[in-house]
Amino acid sequence: MILIVEPIDPGVMQWLVARHPVRYAPDLARDPRALRQALPQVRALIIPSTVAVDAEALEQAPLLKAVGRLSAGVENLDAEACARAGVEVIRPTDATAQAEAEFVIGALLQMLRRVPVVNAEGLLVGRELGGATVGLIGLTPASEPLARLLEAFGAHVIGYEPTLHANDGAWSTLRVEPVSLRGLMEESDCVAVMLNYFQRYHRLLGERYLAFCKPNQVMVSLGASSLFDEATLADVLGTGRMAAAWFDSMEPQMLEAGRPLHQIDTLQVTPRVASTTRESRVRAAWDVAKRIDTALSLPPVPIGY
Structure with missing residues (x-):
């Protein structure tokens, strides 16, 4: 399942729904406990910068393969913990x-x-x-x-x-x-x-x-x-x-x-408005969604490889 905790372009949402099980729950951004409870079945996350992904959260997400962020910042993302867990951190490349x-x-x-x-x-x-x-x-x-x-x-x-x-x-x-x-x-x-x-x-x-x-x-x-x-x-x-x-x-x-x-x-x-426009949000959403789709489509690496 892909858990989407950030508002996202409707066209991008439809594209993901056609390819994967998707749960859209932006309310979880304000409820850390409920978010942690949802993680065991999640293979990919799309989250805002207000939501933290650290080692503790990753322990609750054994199936997680990718974390997507529409903004370019690294706030609240423990990149080292994600790397140790084999979780790809996906952010827009040049969308903004x-x-x-x-x-x-x-x-x-x-x-x-x-x-x-x-x-x-x-x-x-x-x-x-x-x-x-x-x-x-x-x-x-x-x-x-x-x-x-x-x-x-x-x-x-x-x-x-x-x-x-x-x-x-x-x-x-x-x-x-x-x-x-x-x-x-x-x-x-x-x-x-x-x-x-x-x-x-x-x-x-x-x-x-x-x-x-x-x-x-x-x-x-x-x-x-x-x-x-x-x-x-x-x-x-x-x-x-x-x-x-x-x-x-x-x-x-x-x-x-x-x-x-x-x-x-x-x-x-100003409160991080440089990268956020109507157009950049759409570009960022497509960038992140397509790379998550690719990450979920890759075959698992055999144990001991």
Whole structure:
């Protein structure tokens, strides 16, 4: 049985029902005990980010072969426990790329116009994206459509990806100039942070790099807030060196009273809306559903193989 605990496109639902036994129970997202009780007969799950799948849950699901998530995040998914249990974690590959690219463009345009700078005449004025240098930190599926959109605006695009050598052909394919991370911060009028989070990148964007941002820089981040050192971010925003920042997700406690980022009015936070559009939800649902169908159709691996 496929247990679907997240609202899903009706066409995708019909496609799955025609191929597998399906139970649609979004109410289980709010009832962890009932969800655990349903797991023994489940071969595949489609769940929202609010539902946890950990080692304890996997012990209740001996038949489970795949866990699907329509969003790209890894919250509440114990990937190591899933790997040990032989459970495939299925997330959309590039279904949200166009949505994320458009969100970055929209956020940059708003900040450039909404947060004025002083020009040579002493006037407070907005800025244009055309002619700006835009730095991409981290290359993800959204980087390709984002680079195309930025090029159409007339922006100069530079980038930093720690896992990609400067001579790799991917840079020329994307038409993005590879630079060092410090060089990117020093040269960019606008920065888009999309770097996938790993523990080794914890607080990567701190005093060593963030403190060297170009004056009046604006930044939009789709990455985890753990990539940033909050004290340094608060300093560059609070002193006005960085004109504005827009985070599409941030740990709630980072905005609490007594924390460095509390009441900084040039910081805007949205609740993970970059990847969620009508179109991206449909693409993500089809991607996850087809890969679950494939996973359930594979013959079992013989014991001892």
